[in-house]
Every structure is written in C-alpha cells, then in structure tokens.
Amino acid sequence: MSLVARLVNKLKQKYYLSRADSYFVKKIKKKKGIVFLMYHSTPFVTNEYGYITPKDQFEKQAYFISKYCKVISIDDAYSFLFGNDEVYSDKPVVVITFDDGYRDNFEVAYPILKRHGMPFTIFLTTDFISKENRTFMSWDEVVELSTESLATLGAHSKTHSSLKALAEGDKIDEIVESKEIIEEKLNKKVKYFAYPGGGFDKTCLDTVEKNYVLGFKDRINGDDDTDKRKVARLSIDSRHNEFKKFLIEIADGKYLRGKNG
C-alpha cells in the first residue's frame, strides 16, 4: 500500500470511529448479499489478542446480527449461492462459522446462538478433539452439538498443519481422513471443509472438490471468489473487540456476495 493510500485509510478509520453506531446501522440495513463470518475462540473473559472474541463482545455481535441481518445455515447458503433456491431477504444474509473446535464455542457461543435461534457451523480439527485437552471440545460435546438442528459440523484437517507444506499423500490424508473420522463419530455426512490457516494448493483444492460440497478459506485474496472450493470468509476476532470496529467491518460490505449482492 502506498503512503497516500495508507494515509487515506488512516483518516477514513478516524472519521468512522467518530461516527455514531446508528450511522453504520443505516449503512448495513441497505446492504444485500451474503457474508460468511469466521470466528475462533469465544472465551468467558480474556485480555489476550488474536483470534478471540470474548463473551461480552460475542453477545453484542450476536444480538446485532439477530436484529439487523438474516442468519442462515451453511446448507441454505449453498443453495442460495450455487443452486436455484432464492433466499429472500431485505437484510444482509449472514452465515456464522467457527474454526478449530474450541470448547468455549460449546460453553459460551452455543447458548447465545441457541437463544437467538441462529444456525452455525463449527469446523473441527479432529486431533484437537479429546477429553484430555480441555481447550477444545470433547467428542461427547461434539456429539451433543450434532443433535442440535442449528449446528453443522465441518472438517478442518486432522493436525492443523499448513497443508501446502506437507507431502502430497499427507495433504490428501488430512482432508479426507478428518472427514471420515467426524462422519464415523457422528454418523452423519460431512460436506464442508475449512483450510487450516487458510492455505491450500491445487492438490488440496482437487481433494476438497472430490470429497466435499464446499471449501472455505479465510480471506479474499484476489482469487476467483465464485469457486466452490475456496469460499472467502470475513474473520471476526480481537480486532473487532471494540463494537464500533465490528460495525465498520460489516458496513464495509466487501465480503458480501451472491445473486442479490
């Protein structure tokens, strides 16, 4: 980014932060299309930075989404984007996803989403799921979630390795075996995959195409975004723990896509 562009961005951010929340609500109300949100950990409290949205912020964001957006399941999003189904909405359409399988998604985010009746998807890193590692959910918790009609479980590899760096056979194993493990535990088809760390190459894309309905990456990066194997998501994390920054990001709308977008 050039110096001028950086300066313009800085001024824009300053201007936006000075505006009232209602300014962004008005902007968001006019938006059309679908946005995939990518969350990670949702702890009760935190003072850490990174891929973290603590409970108080998650609660605020979920309330806002329930009021001003239409939340649909990942299955409905697929029909909307790639099938013939029309999802009528005069509000922006949101799909809520979580990566890795954090236990706090089960303990903190799930009850909030249930209260609002909002569907969501969790992409599991299967090696992380165990009784011993309490940062992540146990299989009992995953099984309990899978009986919830609002929840969809997807795969996010076995070990969360950077897939691009692995040997060809290992890339394929990470993508295929994580699906098989979840399907066996839940006795349900797994249709969606999220690339760990967002990275992939041609082998990964081909393997996802053969085994899944949709693949998800973590950001728009100039690639063709109509590709079913690498749908871009907007990361909501500690950068948005000031509520206005969440509003600015949603109002910006650059991740909105779809037929009515």
Ligand SMILES: [Zn+2]
């Ligand atoms: Zn991840």
